[in-house]
Amino acid sequence: MELEHIKMIPLMIQNKKEHIENLASVMSPEPYFDEVNARIQEIIDDLSNEIIKLVEEYKQTKKLFDSLSPRSSLILSERYLKGKTWEQIAEILNLTTRQVYRLHNKVLEEVGEDYRIVIPEEEETQKGGVDGSFKESKT
Numbered sequence: 841m842e843l844e845h846i847k848m849i850p851l852m853i854q855n856k857k858e859h860i861e862n863l864a865s866v867m868s869p870e871p872y873f874d875e876v877n878a879r880i881q882e883i884i885d886d887l888s889n890e891i892i893k894l895v896e897e898y899k900q901t902k903k904l905f906d907s908l909s910p911r912s913s914l915i916l917s918e919r920y921l922k923g924k925t926w927e928q929i930a931e932i933l934n935l936t937t938r939q940v941y942r943l944h945n946k947v948l949e950e951v952g953e954d955y956r957i958v959i960p961e962e963e964e965t966q967k968g969g970v971d972g973s974f975k976e977s978k979t
Contacts, residue, residue, distance in 0.1 A: 843920045849898045856887045856894075863887075904951060912947040915940065 863884050867877050902921070905913045911933065918924040918932065930940045 843901070843916070846898065846901050846920045847923045849894050853891050853894050856891050860884050860887050908947065908950070911943070912950070915944050915947060919944070 863880050867873075867880050905916050905921070907913075908916070914933070915929055918929045919926070924932075926937050926940055926944075930937045933940065935943075
């Protein structure tokens, strides 16, 4: 599981729910649409199962965060559930950004390899990146 993915789960769930509503609205009671309706229902079932998996993934991650020390939990929750920047987290903790990176790295080592993430030196978005990806600074 990738932690960067976690903050997108609520949006992904909402999108899937909207897709289900749209599909359900095009189903027809007419008998000659039975095959089409059956296929639509399969897609709705698949989307519902995906929602269940996403909710479970979110719950497991939240449970993991809650099991950590308060500071470790705060770093991960603020970053991956609330989408805060490293600088904002550093300000909350009254630390430097570098210290937050180090603590973050240490927390990830504690939780194991099931949670993988690139540890940024500097956010690409601050250097003009469009996709929010991270790259190490060459300075």
